[in-house]
Amino acid sequence: MQTYDYLIVGAGFAGSVLAERLARGSGQSVLICDRRGHIGGNAYDHTDAAGLLVHKYGPHIFHTNSRKIFEYLSRFTAWRAYEHRVRASVDGKLFPVPINLDTINGVYDRNLSEAKAGEFLKTLAEPCATLRTSEDVVVSQVGRALYEKFFRGYTRKQWGVDPSDLDAQVTARIPVRTNRDDRYFTDEFQWMPRHGYTSMFENMLDHSKIDILLNVDYRDVKKQVQYRELIYTGPIDEYFELRYGKLPYRSLEFKHTTHDQEWFQPVAVVNYPNEFEFTRITEFKHLTGQQHARTSVVHEYPRAEGDPYYPIPRPANAAIYARYRALAQNLPGVHFVGRLATYRYYNMDQVVGQALTLYKKLARTHDKTKTSNGFDSEPDGTLGRRGMHHQPRKRPILQPARA
Numbered sequence: 016m017q018t019y020d021y022l023i024v025g026a027g028f029a030g031s032v033l034a035e036r037l038a039r040g041s042g043q044s045v046l047i048c049d050r051r052g053h054i055g056g057n058a059y060d061h062t063d064a065a066g067l068l069v070h071k072y073g074p075h076i077f078h079t080n081s082r083k084i085f086e087y088l089s090r091f092t093a094w095r096a097y098e099h100r101v102r103a104s105v106d107g108k109l110f111p112v113p114i115n116l117d118t119i120n121g122v123y124d125r126n127l128s129e130a131k132a133g134e135f136l137k138t139l140a141e142p143c144a145t146l147r148t149s150e151d152v153v154v155s156q157v158g159r160a161l162y163e164k165f166f167r168g169y170t171r172k173q174w175g176v177d178p179s180d181l182d183a184q185v186t187a188r189i190p191v192r193t194n195r196d197d198r199y200f201t202d203e204f205q206w207m208p209r210h211g212y213t214s215m216f217e218n219m220l221d222h223s224k225i226d227i228l229l230n231v232d233y234r235d236v237k238k239q240v241q242y243r244e245l246i247y248t249g250p251i252d253e254y255f256e257l258r259y260g261k262l263p264y265r266s267l268e269f270k271h272t273t274h275d276q277e278w279f280q281p282v283a284v285v286n287y288p289n290e291f292e293f294t295r296i297t298e299f300k301h302l303t304g305q306q307h308a309r310t311s312v313v314h315e316y317p318r319a320e321g322d323p324y325y326p327i328p329r330p331a332n333a334a335i336y337a338r339y340r341a342l343a344q345n346l347p348g349v350h351f352v353g354r355l356a357t358y359r360y361y362n363m364d365q366v367v368g369q370a371l372t373l374y375k376k377l378a379r380t381h382d383k384t385k386t387s388n389g390f391d392s393e394p395d396g397t398l399g400r401r402g403m404h405h406q407p408r409k410r411p412i413l414q415p416a417r418a
């Protein structure tokens with residue numbers, strides 16, 4: 016039986032960052048497995064039949080305010096500057112989202128200045144003593160009419176519940192602006208991996224101490240190898256065989272299409288809050304900067320069943336999760352990390368941060384000789400910092416043993 020220091024379940028951001036750090040930073044041997052046929056988790060991208068780079072699981076835009084996280088990932092990829100812009104199709108027109116001065120002037124047919132827009136919003140807003148739900152967050156800032164046009168329908172489609180039944184944190188992700196800034200994010204670091212996410216993950220995992228096993232569930236892997244510690248990044252309820260019931264996750268169906276035209280829409284993402292079954296259309300060339308005579312897009316259809324993509328932030332679900340977390344905390348040698356294992360609506364950078372924090376803790380227990388703060392050592396490989404490209408993996412990706 017092959018023996019490893021660590022078995023890591025899931026080759027997304029959480030699992031891959033930990034594999035990279037434990038191997039490269041602490042000299043630990045790692046087997047990382049995934050039931051999907053690829054690394055990268057939900058951030059996986061690939062070239063489609065037309066030769067266009069697409070994100071299999073919907074648009075992934077990297078943004079962070081953490082220099083540490085940006086610099087850490089910069090060891091494995093060069094970047095392309097990209098600031099995300101989104102429009103919402105409302106009443107047959109495209110308006111900037113987040114709601115900004117142009118949205119307000121467009122919807123209300125005004126010509127307000129920034130200062131006047133703030134006063135105008137105050138006349139629309141319905142103040143609310145405590146911002147408990149996702150409805151409260153929006154209505155207290157922009158009033159009911161803009162809430163109905165831009166948020167209610169989208170949220171009901173996306174989450175399958177009314178915003179009044181969802182925690183405030185969901186719509187609080189989207190700010191309201193009275194200036195003309197139409198960027199989706201205002202983070203300090205807004206970049207896309209220049210050669211795509213998968214290439215970045217390949218570079219991360221290309222280490223002699225890391226073995227990768229794809230197309231296999233960890234429940235089969237654990238019978239075939241020995242390991243000292245387990246890092247689990249899958250759904251936490253599944254780990255405990257649904258002992259306290261199923262934790263609700265929202266799923267999506269992605270419909271990818273390619274079109275015989277150079278461009279499909281004016282920005283990367285157009286949201287459809289009130290029409291159609293899908294929530295948004297993403298055109299990848301805006302994100303990747305690729306030049307091509309044709310263009311590929313994806314429509315996202317929210318689903319109750321299917322792969323778990325979004326933890327659903329509601330008090331009842333938080334209570335179920337708390338019970339699973341209590342079980343998890345009492346399991347020596349097993350570590351839960353990532354969006355599904357900690358049931359958190361986390362962006363990629365937050366998952367990287369969470370994984371680096373766990374690494375720091377683990378490194379202290381078995382690594383006396385290496386980094387003090389967990390991740391400031393240089394990579395030991397031959398990766399250049401600028402213009403780096405996908406390095407062909409030197410170690411083979413293992414195939415699951417079939418019974």
Ligand code: FAD
Nearest residue numbers: 025027028029050056057073075076233249353354362363
């Ligand atoms: P995942 O990427 O889900 O990886 C977990 C892996 O574990 C999966 O590959 C799964 O197959 C594997 N696994 C689970 N159970 C098992 C098992 N039993 N055996 C073997 N393998 C198993 N974030 C941003 O910052 N910007 C964005 O623009 C953005 N857009 C998003 C759009 C969509 C549609 C979605 C769904 C998410 C988006 N995110 C975005 C969030 C981002 O995808 C996550 O923060 C990040 O990918 C989570 O990484 P993870 O490693 O925790 O989980």
Ligand code: UDP
Nearest residue numbers: 103112165166169170173185186188189286
């Ligand atoms: N949202 C909305 N209308 C929009 C954009 C967002 O109602 O035009 C709400 C919706 O509930 C969505 C949430 O805000 O799920 C968070 O949006 P975000 O773009 O961050 O979602 P993600 O990219 O994570 O799917």
